[in-house]
Amino acid sequence: MYQSNKLTKAVRLALVAGATTTALAAPAAMAFADEAAAEDKGVERIQVTGSRIRRSELTAVTPIIEIDAQEFAISGNLNIEQKLAELPSTLPSFGPSSNNPGDGTATVDLRGLGTSRTLVMVNGRRWVPSNQSGVVDLNTIPASLIENVEIITGGASAVYGSDAIGGVVNFKMKDDFEGVEISTLYDVTTENDAEKFNLDLTMGGNFADDRGNAVLYIGYSKREALFQGDRAFSDKALTEGADGLIAGGSSGIPGTRVFGGPTLPNGDNLGRFLPDGSGAPFTGADRFNYAPDNFLQLPQERLTMSAFSHFYINDETRIYSEISFIRNEVPQELAPTPAFTTIEVNPNSAFFAPDVQQAMLNSGDLNADGNYEMFVGRRMVENGPRQAIDTRDAMRILVGIDGYINDDWSYDVYYSRAQMDQSNLLNNDVSASRFKQALLVNDAATACQDTSGGCVPLNIFGEGNISDEAVGFVNVGAANITSIKQEVFMATVSGSLPFTFPGADEPVGVVFGYEKRQDESSFRPDEFLSAGDVLGFNAGQATVGSYASDELFTEFSLPLMSGKDFAEDLSLWGAARFADYSNIGQVSSFAAALNWAPTDWVSTRIGFQSAVRAPNVSELFLGAANGFPGATDPCAVDGYQPGVTSDALCLADGVAADQIGVFEQANGQIEGSFGGNENLTEETSDTFTVGIVVQPFEGLDFTIDYFSIEIEDAISSYGVNNTLNVCYNIVKDANHETCKNITRRADGNVDIVQSLNANIASIETTGVDFNVTYNKELDFGLFGDGSDLNVQFRSTFLEKSDFVPIVGLDTKYECAGYYGNTCGAPQPDFQANTRINWTNGDLTLSALVRYIGASDDDQLMVDSDLAKSDLIVPEIDSALYVDISASYVFSENLNMNFGIKNVFDEEPTALGDSQQQANTFPETYDVIGPRVFVSASYTFD
Structure with a gap:
């Protein structure tokens, strides 16, 4: 490796304020200087995410979590989000089991504040956005190329800009490599399914008399599908019955459900159809079990190619580049289309048996054309399962130059351009217009009354009655295209000022920088989606928009006192950022922290950060998109609250007087229309941290x-x-x-609810992180030599996780310790994981013990009069997962890992109505069962 002849200068520079930054790819001499300084002091020196000024982890200005490459290898995690989800400070987000909801991406959510409030960076720089919210898909970052991951939780906008309200996750990649390394991993469940496989090739070497280095990485990974029907835990859609959990499902059934149907001659209400077209009542036993058709593990195929290079023009100047291409294909699969819609039928049609014909003709509800209108739910099993195939092509190129200005100052300038193009293919949907057209037929049911477009009669009135020709007429697919571009230009100057404070040994360190960023994206839906002419997928309008920002930032470190009684170290750190956005105007953020070490084994830190997050393209420009969330109509029997619900308003909106609080809601899901708002302003946040770091003796440290x-x-x-x-x-x-945003149908049921984005909410979370690291050299070992023990314990006590959906109204959701339809994924009061490594020579044995505390159903939080005994499943039990693994270095070239995850087959608590999917929260709890993995890496020159 080429080393500058100004090494003395670099050592001095590294020991003071630290002139380089995470975003600044440090020159080799600088990196060498840090290592040399660390070796002299007997401690490890690392680059942390909380600041652009170099510090060691235990003296960082804000709490830091670091995960090294060995942790990924010994864990056997093919996908990064699974490792991050194990941390107590994260709330599991989209991942391999996120089928519905899900969008084929994998994301991280720090402190449960939302994925759009977590900034993901690579080598301290922004990475490729995966959607119009600017969220990064962790599938685009290969685990095998990671050197380490640094995580800071809490507002970091002053240092890194918008999106860092929840915190920052920075992936440092291997970008300086010599030789060739081949690595592979195979992972399979003990049921011999849901396989995962990857193969990686890394090649690198020096050139031009060691003045430069280039690294090329190619990786391929594949993940096989697993369906909910493949596991007994999830093969039925559970719901809550009178005496416990029972098989539930959807009221959209293959025999067609009729809501509010006429009275049959035998006195029953028409609720469904039998195969011969006759009528029958609908009961809970008739519900359709949609669970088996859903993925429990989404299949995935990924190709990643990356190239890193740098070259020293002279002793002071280096140029560098990063180029990446990532292709991800992740399908989703859902049960066949549930066609819930109002239809018009010919009551004399041969589709219907005489009893149904008579019921409709005698109902007195025929329209002016002599036809009968009804609201139905038809499961289109003849059309096949719905499929969404997402293919994302992401590219990023970065070029930069960095170097030394003089003995005390350095600089870095870079430009990056990232682009993501996504094609979203939707298969086996049903056209709403063709569906209705094909139902209105002549008396003989041999032809459509409207024959345009080649209409074929569609007999949905009884399971199995739809012909292949009718399926071909109503079946539609869609092709949606999303394009995202992000450009970043950044220039920084950093170094040390030529003076020190009285009582301090080190000078003041500062960073000054300028950043210009432009984000633009477009989502162009298929004509069927944009017109709303679909029954199985959510309709949506185009989303097109862009914004730009110009930002100035600074950071400083003031060593105030060192080597004194009760002041081994006293320093002040601060940062500020001033941004001008093209859409929201000028915003600012700042941060400050005080570090005080009264002795060399105890230090304290206290910090405050005021952060901002600018609205993203999706929030600003989202075209109207329809969704069907679970909701309860206050005017219906299940939602009505006597003395609380306004009868007059229900009546005015079209609910019959004798039906207020009486009628049964047609569906547990109510259609909503959601969209962006160009008048949004920035979010603001305040983060306060206070902590203590104790190192009572060599090998032990803990932080609170x-x-x-x-x-x-x-x-x-x-x-x-x-x-x-x-x-x-x-x-x-x-x-x-x-109230203006609610529209009802003629039968009193809610038709659609409009809801646009707005700056209306507030969020608050508080808690305590307690972490312990212990290292011990032992006198015994399997091979006659001594051994080493490493124990790392991480935990979070969650005191508060409050969400006020509408500031000004008396509604606050206090979600700490709860889960469910209001709070979402479980947020237990306590979570912890413990990694234990025992190393003896070339052998390392490891165990990861992960504990997730119990959580209560948030119905208990929303309704204070509700008792646990009133609920079928009042809580999710605590879970304890144990993973074991072994690593052996066969030679300097060959290393292998073997492991078993979820050794004791810990199963989650089965849930009914308060679940996310698969009868649980599958990104929080393991529903697949024990997995076995083996991996190996081979390196040669």
Whole structure:
């Protein structure tokens, strides 16, 4: 490796404020200087994410978590999000089991504040966005190329800019490599399914008399599908019955469900159809089990290619580049289309048996054309399962130059351009217009009354009655295209000022920088989606928009005192950022922290950060998109609250007087129309941290950090359920915006609820992180030599996780310790994991013990009058997962890992109505069962 002849200068520079930054790819001499300084002091020196000024982990200005490459290798994690989800400070987000909801990406959510509030970086720089929210898909970052991961939780906008309200996850990649390394991993369950495989090739070498280095990486990975029907835990859609969990499902059935149907001659209400077209009542036993058709593990195929290079023009100047291409294909699969819609039929049609014909003709509800209108739910099993195939092609190129200005100052300038192109193919959907056209037939049911477009009669009135020709007429697919571009230009100058404070040994360190960023993206839906002419996928309009920002930032480190009684070290750190956004105007953020070490084995830190997050393209420009969230109608029997719900408002909106609080809601899912708002402003947050670091003796250290994060003007939407609740139970005013956004059908059921983004919410979370690291040299070993023991314990005590959906109204969801339809994924009061490594020569034995505390159903939080005994499943039990693995270095060239995950086959608590999917929260709890993996890497020159 080429080394500058100004090594003395670099050593001095590294020992003071630290002139390089995470975003600045440090020159080799600088990196060597840090290592040399660390070796002299007997401690490891690392680059941390909380600051652009170099510090060691235990003296960082804010709490830091670091994960090294060995942890990924010994864990056998093919996908990064699975490792991050194991950390107590993260809330599991989309991952391999996120089928519905899910979008084929894998994301990280620090402190449970939302994925759009977690900034993901690679080598300290922004990475390729995966969607119009700017969120990074962790599938695009190969685990085998990671050198380490640094995580800071809490507002870091002053240092890194927008999106860092929840924190920063920085992946440092291997970009300086000599030789060839081939690595592979195979992972399979003990049921011999759900395989995972990857193969990686890394090649690198020096050139031009060691003045330069280039690295090429090629990786391929494949993950096989697993369906919910492949596991007994998830093969039925569970719901809550009178005496426990029972098999549930959807009211959209293959025999066609009729809501509010006429009375049959035998006195029953028409609720469904038998195969011969006759009628029958609908019971809970008739519900359709949609679970088996859903993925429990999404298949994935990924190709990654990356190239890193740098070259020293002279002793002071280096140029560098990074180029990446990633292709991800991740399908999703759902049960066949549930066609819930109002239809018009010919009551004399041969589709119907005489009893149904008579019931419709005698109902007195025929329209002017003599036809009968009904609201139905038809499961289109003849059309096949719905499929969404997402293919994302991501590219990123970065070029930069860095170097020394003089003995005390360095600089870095770079430009990056990232682009993501996504094709979203939707298969086996049903056209709403063709569906209705094909149902209105002549008396003989041999032809459509409207024959345009080659209409074929569609007999949905009884299971198995749809012909292949009719399927061909109503079946539609869609092709949606998303394009995202991000450009970043950054220039920084950093170094040390030529003076020190009295009592301090080191000078003041500073960083000055300028960043210009432009984000633009477009989502162009298929004509069927944009027109709303679909029954199985959510309709949506185009989303097109862009914004730019110009930002100035600075950071400083002031060593105030060192080597004194009760002041072994006292320093002040600060940062500020001033940004001008093209859409929201000028915003600012700042941070400050005080580190005080009264002795060489105890240190304390206290910090405050004021952060901002600018609205992203999706939040600003999202075209109207329809969704079907679970919601309860306050005017219906299940949602009505006597003395609370406004009867007058229900009546005014079209609910019959004798049906208020009486009628049964047609469906547990209510259609909503969601969209962006160009008038949004920035979110603001305050983060307060205070902590202590104790190193009582060599080999042991522990940290205790209290955190408090408050977010104001949080971007949210009323949502369907909140809109209904606010309108009928709180404001009770027809002129309020929530009431204006509700439309009902003629039968009194809610038709659609409109909900746009707005700065209406607030979020607050507080808690304590307690971490312990212990290293011990032991006198015994399997091979006659001594051995080493390493224990790392990480834990989080969650005190508060509050969400106020609409500031100003008396509604606060206190979600710490809860899960469910309001709070989402479980947020237990306590989580911890412990990694134990025992190394003896070339052998390392390891165990990971992960504990997730119990959580209560959030119905208990929402309704104070509800007792645990009133619920079928009042809580999710605590879970304890144990993974074991072994690593052996056969030679300097060959290393192998073997392991078993979830050794004791820990199964989650089965849930009914308060689940996310697969009868649980599958990104939080393991529903697949024990997995066995083996991996190997071989290196040669």
